[in-house]
Amino acid sequence: MRESIDITILGSGSAVPTPRRNTSAQVLSVNQVPYLIDCGEGIQTQMMRYGIKQSRISAMFISHHHGDHVLGLYGLLSSYNLTGRTKPLHIYAPSEVQRFFVIQKEFFGDQFDYDIVFHPISFKSSKVIFEDKRIKVTSLPLKHKVGCCGFLFEEQPKEANIKKAAIETYELTIKDIVAIKAGADHTLEDGRVIPNEKMVTQPLPIRRYIYSTDTLPMLDKYEVAQGVDLLYHEATFDQKQTLLAKKTGHSTSKQAAEVAKRLGVKRLLLGHFSSRYKQVDPLIDEAREVFPSCEAVEDGRSYAID
Amino acid sequence: MRESIDITILGSGSAVPTPRRNTSAQVLSVNQVPYLIDCGEGIQTQMMRYGIKQSRISAMFISHHHGDHVLGLYGLLSSYNLTGRTKPLHIYAPSEVQRFFVIQKEFFGDQFDYDIVFHPISFKSSKVIFEDKRIKVTSLPLKHKVGCCGFLFEEQPKEANIKKAAIETYELTIKDIVAIKAGADHTLEDGRVIPNEKMVTQPLPIRRYIYSTDTLPMLDKYEVAQGVDLLYHEATFDQKQTLLAKKTGHSTSKQAAEVAKRLGVKRLLLGHFSSRYKQVDPLIDEAREVFPSCEAVEDGRSYAID
Numbered sequence: 333m334r335e336s337i338d339i340t341i342l343g344s345g346s347a348v349p350t351p352r353r354n355t356s357a358q359v360l361s362v363n364q365v366p367y368l369i370d371c372g373e374g375i376q377t378q379m380m381r382y383g384i385k386q387s388r389i390s391a392m393f394i395s396h397h398h399g400d401h402v403l404g405l406y407g408l409l410s411s412y413n414l415t416g417r418t419k420p421l422h423i424y425a426p427s428e429v430q431r432f433f434v435i436q437k438e439f440f441g442d443q444f445d446y447d448i449v450f451h452p453i454s455f456k457s458s459k460v461i462f463e464d465k466r467i468k469v470t471s472l473p474l475k476h477k478v479g480c481c482g483f484l485f486e487e488q489p490k491e492a493n494i495k496k497a498a499i500e501t502y503e504l505t506i507k508d509i510v511a512i513k514a515g516a517d518h519t520l521e522d523g524r525v526i527p528n529e530k531m532v533t534q535p536l537p538i539r540r541y542i543y544s545t546d547t548l549p550m551l552d553k554y555e556v557a558q559g560v561d562l563l564y565h566e567a568t569f570d571q572k573q574t575l576l577a578k579k580t581g582h583s584t585s586k587q588a589a590e591v592a593k594r595l596g597v598k599r600l601l602l603g604h605f606s607s608r609y610k611q612v613d614p615l616i617d618e619a620r621e622v623f624p625s626c627e628a629v630e631d632g633r634s635y636a637i638d
Numbered sequence: 639m640r641e642s643i644d645i646t647i648l649g650s651g652s653a654v655p656t657p658r659r660n661t662s663a664q665v666l667s668v669n670q671v672p673y674l675i676d677c678g679e680g681i682q683t684q685m686m687r688y689g690i691k692q693s694r695i696s697a698m699f700i701s702h703h704h705g706d707h708v709l710g711l712y713g714l715l716s717s718y719n720l721t722g723r724t725k726p727l728h729i730y731a732p733s734e735v736q737r738f739f740v741i742q743k744e745f746f747g748d749q750f751d752y753d754i755v756f757h758p759i760s761f762k763s764s765k766v767i768f769e770d771k772r773i774k775v776t777s778l779p780l781k782h783k784v785g786c787c788g789f790l791f792e793e794q795p796k797e798a799n800i801k802k803a804a805i806e807t808y809e810l811t812i813k814d815i816v817a818i819k820a821g822a823d824h825t826l827e828d829g830r831v832i833p834n835e836k837m838v839t840q841p842l843p844i845r846r847y848i849y850s851t852d853t854l855p856m857l858d859k860y861e862v863a864q865g866v867d868l869l870y871h872e873a874t875f876d877q878k879q880t881l882l883a884k885k886t887g888h889s890t891s892k893q894a895a896e897v898a899k900r901l902g903v904k905r906l907l908l909g910h911f912s913s914r915y916k917q918v919d920p921l922i923d924e925a926r927e928v929f930p931s932c933e934a935v936e937d938g939r940s941y942a943i944d
Binding site for chain 1: 653654655656657660661679680682683686703704705706709710712713716717720721737738741745746913
């Protein structure tokens, strides 16, 4: 069976939380291995509430150093410490996020018994900032009031699957199989050459997800963002507040939809809604006129990427 | 009808929150006017969840500058700012709490459009630190790893109520009534003197509440704490962890009960439980052996003081 990839929304509000929408955070889970994205206030409790195994997190990605994206970080890192974490934690974030951590650590005089390794993100250009056996993450510098980064999460390419019939028919050895999986043709004892594509089934296309908040509408300038399976884009305001959105470095839901359309993404999720909107249906309606395959996320819900 | 006084628990856990117990905070409500006590992470959301009208808060009382008591303060103060608060806010707290606010304000470069007035609490002695028409608050310096204060909240004395029959019988004027309420006797035209106590009913005794966390067991050294109606005392550990409690500047539930017994309080509430206890019943059992009128608080529950 194909491994699952999904995101769980921990906070879909903007600067001021509401009873239904916490400040920003979500978790990308690849076969239930969680990666945290942003960490607004109260996120450690949101993770408990929504069944995220937070002790399994080894890598975090923080977009920028505004309070609604970082105020939950210190509490989470402290709780790890108090509950005996020893596994290192890697945080990919603008350098200001590290500075915020350091001033709090100095204030409280805390000692951490596990390694916290900050990896500063440059805003100069998009680049691969993280890779493990499951995913590859590319930074996508955004345009906000302060340095801010979106993230492209891509599944690592899978090997081709060798057909059971090919193994039996051609009496393939382990060595043969490794070579064939890597793309080689196979030469039989009688000299006949069996082309690779006859012996394997190609893996499904890799899945791609983008987290893009907070930002003016500009993500479509990135070639690597074209056609992703799922795009989470901020939609802080409705169309009437277009000027306010520009002034505050945010997007309207319609602008987010225009970005999604230009990128040809498969599906658009909207979030980071201003607390002024008790109902976000009007924002979604405005977006759907431009890009029908879109919806508002809800805290606590998971969205599969497939 | 007598005005209501109650506390609502927003966080009854200790340093590490659990799904059921947030980090420390509670609200004292006097006729639904709220006063915030401590402000752990996520408390602004807890207030929304439990129906506290947070915009009505004008005074806050913070015990000490450990993260589980202050990490929610900056987010709350920011949200006030973003939602247009103009009313001044008074914060009664050790000076380190103000310093923590200032370093965050400098880090984020925020401007606040309302006045935030810090009133530093001294640890030298117990003193009245706040008074308004509803309550009087007295600091109770505690013994913890860092400077920490408990708080005694006392209802302001009410005037005596004048009996309707007295007004009619003696044809009292407004001037007479003011004098009688202030304790005067009343002289009739024929020279007879009506004693004050015949014309008034005395108000009910004032209600008193103490918030006491984080601390070693020592609150009973305060004379003013004697016989309060309700005492909230930390009970981080069970009896087996008495040494650990001492080492970390905390109390066991049994020690809290002993303090309550020595003070002759009417009712004891226990909280600030270590996250190691999935169920706190054993801690309550240990406490009840010493002081039967005690219970564990629960997040979201309100407890009347009467």
